[in-house]
Structures are given as C-alpha cells and as structure tokens.
Amino acid sequence: MTDAPAAAADSTVKIRLEDLVKHFPGQSEPAVDSLSLDIYEGEIVILVGPSGCGKTTTMKLINRLIEPTSGRIFLDGTDVTHSNPDQLRRQIGYVIQQIGLFPHQTIADNIATVPRLLGWDKKRIAARVDELLETVGMDPIAYRRRYPKELSGGQRQRVGVARAMSADPDVMLMDEPFGAIDPITRDRLQNEFLRLQEQIKKTIIFVTHDIDEAIKMGDRIAILSEQSHVAQYDTPERILVNPADDFVADFIGRGASLKRIGLSRVRDIELQEWPTVPDSASHEELRRALESTDKSAVLVLDSQRRPQRWVNLDHLRRTPGNRALIEIGLPADAVVQPHATLSDTLNEMLTARYSLAIVVDAAHTYQGIVDIDTINDAVRGMRENERGRLRAANEQGEGVASRP
C-alpha cells in the first residue's frame, strides 16, 4: 500500500508485513485488508488510528495470536507465517494494556516466564530477574517476592515491561501499554520508557489510539484508517507538517504546532545569552552588569556556575549594600535540562516570574536561557526546514514518499 519513507532506505528491515489479510468468519468485510508495512530495526513504530480500525488485530497478526487469512510475515528476512507460533512468540516481547500479570505468581516468577520456557538454568534466571527489576527502576530485594496485587498500577506496568524483555527479544509488541494508568504516572512511564529504549534499541511496535502518545513515543507512525489501510507512514515531524490527506489531518487534529513543540528538545535549539554574575560579586559589580545590558535582571550563579537568584535594580535599591547577592532578589526557578521538550519548557516559563526558562546540564551548571522568542523561532524553523526538504525532494523527482 505505502512505499517506505525515503529517509529509512538505508535501515535494516526487521519485520516485513506483506499483503496481510484477516477475514474473521461471519463478517462480510475483512478486519485487515491487504496490509503491507516495513518496520525498521531499532525503531518505535506506532500503529495509531480510530477505534475499530484494526490496529490491535494487526499487532496480533505479527505474533500470530491471530492467524492471517492470507499474506506473509517476515522476521529478519525469514518467513515466519507458518513457523511454530509458540517458538515465535518466545522471541517477541508482548505487553498488553491490562498487563496480564499472573496474580498467583511472585514478581520474580512472572518475569521468569519466558526464560523458563526457554529452559534457562535457575542461576541465570535469578540474575536476569534482578537485572530487569533494576532496569525498570524497582529494587529487586524489595519486590521480587511480592505478588502483583501488592503493587501499584505503575509498578505493575513496569513489571509487565520487564517480563516482556526477560529473554532479551529483539522485537516487542505493546498494545496500549500505558492506557490504563493515570495521566501523571503515564507521562513518567513514557519518559522512562523512551530513556530505556535509547539503551536497548529494540524494534517496538506500539499500538495506541492517542495521537499525542503516538507523536511523543514514535520514531515512525503508521496512521491507520478502516481495515488497517495505511493512511500515512512517516516520522511524527513529517506527519504533523505534511499530513497525507484529510483523514490524517483530521486525526492529528488542530494544534499541530503545539504538538510539534512537544517533539523538539531544548538541546536542539539555540539558547539565549544572558548577563550573569558570580554570587561573590559586589552590589556595585552587579549594578554595572545591569547597566551594560538591555535585560532587566541579572542571573546570579554560585561558584559551580549553578543558577541561584534573579536580581534587578529594584532589589538592589531596597537592600543594604552588605547583603550577599544570594540573599536578595528572586529564586532562580523554571530550570530545565537539555533533554526537556519545548512544551515542557514552555510550561515552566508560563509559571515562572520572568517568563524565562534557565537551561542547565546534568550537573546543574548554567548553559543559557530560553524565552518565548526562542521557541517561536524554533517552531518556524522546523516548519521551514520541512517545507524546504519536501521541495528539494520533489525537485529531485523522488516524490513525497508517504503520499499514496
């Protein structure tokens, strides 16, 4: 149906779906109609679409929980359409929305499910269980002997992910894994999962009905319409900038620009310079710094260049000259790190006193400032880059890859 996006031409195809059809008995229309899709190694591919579009069915075709009526599935170039389904599933991690932990087994036993099926020895399994619990941020000693009902929803979800990764599969299928979790925990788990994926680089097929989750989590998004027809298969940026048709445009909805700033990170944009003084400076030095700039306040840094206070002329006027800089002015809040998204940064700015966000590195050392103009420029730049790229692609006669 859809050609592979040009940018991925050099990546290895991990999973190839070829003309997959699923026709459930007793239904006039097929649930999945002739779906072809290439999924590249190490990417998170999101299958997203309205309810009933066949995205979950499509996912279950991959590990053959649902057997296709026709078509073929390739894993690493091997046709697995007719291989032993149990063997196939042991190579593919599987996480579902309800998680489906075994309530009568301990956390350790749950995680050990696939390694036991594969016949690992006890020592290796125990070591792997502890390693995985640590990977998902849970203390093995505290948790391995507990039962699922003794965990919170977020913890169960982590165990679900750990269980899916237990035999270190290259491929993981995740069906709305964060769907049943409260929004705050979901956001945290999504971020944790993205950080984890940076290390493990698995090929992940992720089903959701939530376009925002798709944009946040996906390296590539397949927007599916009825019967799993691929309306567009492309990177989130390109789908937002250039939706293939009205269906896609409708589905991503309004506020595509707002969504886009959820995609860019502080480290991708140019930071503003800002006048700073060390906290050991005198009031006189600070006043001179203020006079030599058009900014209304100066940022005070401590000896490790960590942001401490905002100080303006008013503050200086109101306090005796012997007060240390660290004790006057306003606290330097709204601090973000380079991996923060622009939308997180914007959020910080809106609640800060100066409508500025201070960027620091992991050691909390001052890096620069983001203000509203910086974000505006970044959004405009993204849009222009994308248009330019598309123009260049058209001129080279490649055509727009994802257009049908």
Next chain:
Amino acid sequence: MDDESWLQSFLTYLEFTWEDLFALAIEHVIIVAVAIGIATVVGVGLGVATYRTQRPREIVLAVTGTFLTIPSLALFPLFIPIFGLGATSVLVGLVMYALLPIVRNTIVGLREVDPAIVESAQGMGMGRTRRLLRIELPLAWPVILTGMRVSTVVLVGIAAIGAYVNGPGLGNLIFTGISQFGSARALNLVLAGTFGVIVLAVLFDLVYSLVFRLTTPRGIR
C-alpha cells in the same frame, strides 16, 4: 424418661462403644474421601474438556445436575445388580452425587480467569497444556476447592444412607437403631450415628480450611 436419664444413658452407651463408633467413623471418612477423590478427577476432567464449548458444557451440567435429583434411597439399590451389595455400589452413587458441584465450579473457575492473563501467557509462547496447568487451573483452584467442599458436606450425609445397601460407615448405627425401634438402645444408636455424621462434616470443613490455606498462593487469597 426425663432429660437427665436420656443423656445419662447415651453417655454410658458412648463409654462402652466408642471404639466401634470410631471404627465406623473411619469407614465413613474413607468412603467419602475416596468418592471425592474420584469425583474430583472425573469432574475437573469434564470441566476442562467442556468449559470453552457451549453445547458440551450445557450437556455435562444437565446430566450431573440430574444425578443430584435422584433420591439416594433409590439410587444405591440401582447398582446392586452390577456391583452387588456393599461399598462399591455406595461409592459409585456417591461419586455421581459429588460430580455437579465439582464440574460446575471447575467450569466457573476456569471461565472466570481474566482473558488478559490467558492472552499474555499465550503471547509469551506458553502452549495450550502449559497454560492450563500453570495458569488457568491454579487460578481456578480456589473455586474448584469450594466445589469439592460443598460435595464433601453433601456426601457425608448421603453416605449414611449407604448402610441401607450394606455400605460402610456411621449409617449402620442409624439403620440398626431404626430396626430396633422401641428398644432402649435404638435412640442411642440413632443419636450416635447422627452426631457422628455432624462431627465428621465439621471436621472435614476444618480440613478444607487448612487445605485452602496451604494450597492457595498468597497472591490470590
């Protein structure tokens, strides 16, 4: 006969015959336990075989349900032509009575297992048999055990009727008592048999509580 002499007479009777009573109680326990054992194997087997298909499931439940409606006084003699008088005929009857609660609870227990749990097991590459043995049956176990418990209580009572066809157990006291109706011993015999059955039912229930504790994992208690 005033109350005190009635009780006095019964206690004196117990004092002299407790060894016989104990022997009969043991017989009673054995025939009930064996019947429950057989009924569990057959019942869980039938449940496992039919819980996913509607027609067979309905048939099994209807048939085992019918067994339970046959009066025991009529059922036990039915087997005399085949198995003769005695324990075997009683055992077959008891197994039939025990089936319904066990089959029914096996089916209910298996069908109540969260489909998401079964799906995740399947999705991780657990085959049909392993899924049944490692996931579905353990999760259905508390419900199955409850079925066995109900069957046991029913059987402890019904087993007493088995003495009517020369079966073992406490029923013998009751039937002997009835046959000697009017004599001084008759009441003692009937009382001893009846109390014996009640005490056994309570003891069985205690054993089930213990078994439940020992065999149900902490995660689903």
